[in-house]
Amino acid sequence: MTVSIIHALLRWILDVCAPGTGRRRADARPAGPSPAGDPAAPGPFAVRLPVHRSPYGLPVLLDGRATAPVRPYVLAAERAHRERELEWARQRRRRVALVLAADFGVDLDRHVIGAEMAA
Template structure:
């Protein structure tokens, strides 16, 4: 911890004293006012926003089958295991319909 007091004083001086402004001395911001007679046509208005929730259609939840993805994944895992075991010549108790094909 060499020169702790001097470093602290320098840090506080840099923190609390105003800058010199030397970096921006040559840069001047030039603001040009818009012309009095504007020649461009005004932009066209955007179409009215249509909310997807404002449709007049009513969906019947009872008409569709609710699929739980975790249950479908579990059933697919069981089917794949049964097929793998059948490929090795082992018979497993389970479903007799695998991928829409009746198996014996």
């Protein structure tokens, strides 16, 4: 008998203090149909989101060879390094051309029509 009193007291305390289970709201539905006719239909401005599908639940296996295992920031860093090296090579060629023109009198613009007359 003492156990049943303890159980009843604990149940009453849990009913008062614990959060609701949602059973009371399960029956609280709108009494009449919505203006669209379907009680489950969203309003005119509501947008339904697509159902979330996990890629792990797909029946088709993903092919690991079809995707590159390199992060995009690695590719961006390599591209920037390549562009920097190309710019250094262009600058090196310009410096050599200036040295040839200044020290040895080699005119590198002879292929331009009319450049001989201007020089």
